[in-house]
Amino acid sequence: MSSVIYQGVFFLFILLLLAFPLGWYMKEIMQGRVPKGVRFLQPAERLFYKVIGPVSRKDMSAKRYILNVLLLGFFSLLLLIILLRIQHFLPGGSSVKNLTWPLAINTAVSFVTNTNWQAYAGETDLSNLVQMFGLTVQNFLSAGVGLSVLVAVLRGFSQVKKKTLGNFWQDLTRSLLYILLPLALIFSVLLVSQGTVQTFTSGISYEGLEGNNLWLYLGPVASQVAIKQLGTNGGGFFGANAAHPFENPTLFTNFIENLAILLIPVALIFAFGFWVKEWKQGRTIMLVSLFFILLAFVGVALSEYYGPEFANVLGSTNLEGKEIRFGVGWSSLWAVSTTAASNGSVNAMLDSFMPFGGAIPMFLMQLGEIIFGGVGSGLYGMLAFLLLAVFIAGLLVGRTPEYLGKKVDAFDIKMASLVILTPLMLTLFGAMALVLHPEIQSWLTNEGPHAFSELLYGATSLANNNGSAFGGLLANTPFINSLGSLLMVISRYLPMIAILFLAENMGSKKKAALSSGTLSTVSPTFVSMLIIVILVVGALSFLPTLALGPIAEFFTMN
Template sequence: MTSIGYQAFFFLGILLVLSVPLGWYIKQIMQGDIPKWMRWMQPVERLIYRILGPTAHSEMSAKKYVLNVVLLSSCSLIFLVGLLMIQHLLPGGSTFEPISFSLALNTATSFVTNTNWQAYSGETTLSNLSQAFGLTVQNFLSAGVGLAVVTALFRGFVQVKKPTLGNFWQDLTRGLLYLLLPLSFLMAIVLLSQGVVQTFSSGVAYQSLEGKDSWLYLGPAASQIAIKQLGTNGGGFFGANSAYPFENPTLISNFIENLAILLIPAALIWTFGFWVKEWKQGRTIMIVSLFFVVLAMIGVGMSEVQGPHFAQVLGHSNFEGKEVRFGIGWSSLWAVATTAASNGSVNAMLDSFTALGGAVPMFLMQLGEIIFGGVGSGLYGMLAFLLLAVFIAGLLVGRTPEYLGKKIEAFDIKMASIVILTPLLLTLFGTMALTIHPDVMKWLTNTGPHGFSEVLYGATSLANNNGSAFAGLTANITFINLLGSVLMGLSRFLPILAILYLAGNMANKKRVALNQGTLSTVSPTFVTMLMIIILVIGALSFLPALALGPIAEFFTIK
């Protein structure tokens, strides 16, 4: 086993060990059963409910839940656009240039939708106030919304003949107070110990080795980095993201940040099993997720270790675009984790990966960000695929499909199809829109297959709420800013709408008794079928596009 193999084995082992108790804890807090050691936060929770008024106590139907999600997200979007547009007039912003409306809209949409696509360099474009009170706050809220939505879906599966899904504001508040805030605080302290900066000072002047006067940018980075990883947001405080020493200084900080990317999504899989009182249902999803992640780690690791022929001539693997302190192993692991988990942060230049090394992260996103995926959003995307697998299996044996004791009917499959097809179609539409634009060649640093890969990767990232980029595509273009805003918004909220209506429909159903003909959704046969369905949908949708980009590049590079 190579060193990369040992690194991956150790990483996934720690992830599994931590995810099980965290999954149980999430189930407890989201059901309102707050552990004794966290009840000191309950006065804050009650205060928030008093401020919100009656709306924080009433049960919500699917329609009302959707309206409250949209209300919060719309207010967040308007607030953040306004903050960014006037940041140069606010304290600490006088040294920054005014931001265009298209960039402000793109950035606000990006952070509200948990995408964190960045068409700018953080330290030179945004003030510390904008970063701390604008972006960091949205990192918490967007992750909290995803957690609340998947919680409503859990209730839909277990409730019987009940037309409501709980209360959005309670779900959001519990997720923020008892999960995201405490974990982020602890992680920020650990990152500070490793050298990640946390200050409201804008920076310090210094003289470079060449004798030139230079400016070293600083800011409240540790607090934003903690929630950007835990909340699967990914937006960097600094332009170089987690490849920058002040965001990710050591191997220890690298491991912790990498682990944080997958921690809550992995824990939510166990939360689902505990919630429905069938832990094997969570095991099914965990096996599928680990299968794809391990394959992806092997694919990226081998591609980068082998490297192109010109790298072999130099006597080493493909180190181009990678930090020496992380090497190929931890860079490859990060690339897989960030695209599997809808995170988007990077500790290496993905544009410098080999053709197949870059294709694997791209394909992970194109599967719909369901392999662990974002906080909440990844699991409800996977459950949509699972319902589709149950439906297809039912057709094969001539039975009405059932899942967790409830019949899967036409409306449920329609909603699941919206969840599955929305990012897929938006990815293809975004790629088409960018490719046919007359100025597209001016926005690219490469031509040929690799240039197309840059376009395809950008559209894939936007339409799947990931946020990472090959970096060969010039992002801060009015057309891309506006197109990206549309792609990110639709890809986030259409699936949320469908999931909540699916949850409402499931909650209103009665249970049917299990019998000998009931399909087992925890058997090896079903696990295999689910894997095949995910692969087939991804392959049929994107193989032609991948053939024009990374696959063609692989066969043309000497």
């Protein structure tokens, strides 16, 4: 068990080491300063602004910023649905069928909202053309949108008496051109060097051991895997996702893919500290996030390392559903990374984890994907919790709630509450809708508490834009496709709208001078307060449902 802990500590050390300079670089890019090493990309940036015209040059209010975000999402959704509905007639699509309307809509919504919930097997149900020009493109765009919204939020929090939040198209272009594309290229090359498949060939025929002809699926895998991890998307080229040896062949690829999942979210916390010119503010968020992810990793690892002796023939360690080349340590670290960071990719079958080994990743999602979280969305979700903690702490000690020198008013708390409560309420609504459906038992492969865990995990994943699956739930049904589409759209865009209005309101305020009555948001006391607020919101909301699923299963097994 000690070696497993060392693995996690070593991983986090490398992660922080790489995220620090990347955070400074991202802050420079987001503020419009292009470092010398990437200035050769500036002509491409200027060309894009010329193509889209004057809309790329004007600062936008929150309403206008939101309108452009929604318009891009709508047209992305429309184009992807069309591709999925006509893929059989496109080049290279003769071996696949067009997706049904419910599945096509669900898949398109999934990738446009950065959820990447997959109710299909990519290698058999989609053509390479659609994988490249449909899904991979949306992996870039959805991550770029999340990063752009965060940039607008940071402007609002840091500027004084100004209502505009910048220009969405400039933010999106810089995010894609200077951050996501270069990083994806680097990680793609690293993956290819280790054997991750990258080819335009759809596959090769070979003779099986029994003399029958079989088909080995291939495709442009590495390029999609790189951005699915970096953009906290998670949608795999293959149905088995990162457990597939063509997506994740070695321990090294497992390490760098896991690194890619958390790299940008962690770097953004550093960027936040650099942006507001007070690293201690970023340190507060970093300490809280590290506390949760370390606690979660140790909890999952203990659960799987000391599982019941009947789990497998190797003793008490639970290796069921895990790749032997990764073992308990790397599987546990991946499970908490992907559910903390709104990524959704898996390198092990979560359905085979011990009850608490599955409950902890589920609870990380139920907190609202704020522990590092998705690209952009994780940090602005954490800022909403931080404002709530400031407000509660101010009430407790009788001080005016302030953050970054600005007073926090009723409108700010209403918008922050909307950011926090939207995924929470959608999770409970989704679980209720599934439980009440008359055919739900036929969609589950288990019974009792474990079946409820499968159902609850699915609703949690959809309502928090994660996309991972517990397993055991038949996802490709018209009802789940429709319900999932609704949950994903609301959970993605409603908090985004609320946080942009909050940012505009914060940006319009003047800064107040520090005084003895100003509440410190960088002290150990406030760090503890923020942890308690996050835990209380999560525990009060989901403890009853967790008691019906993984907690009940744990006591039943023991």
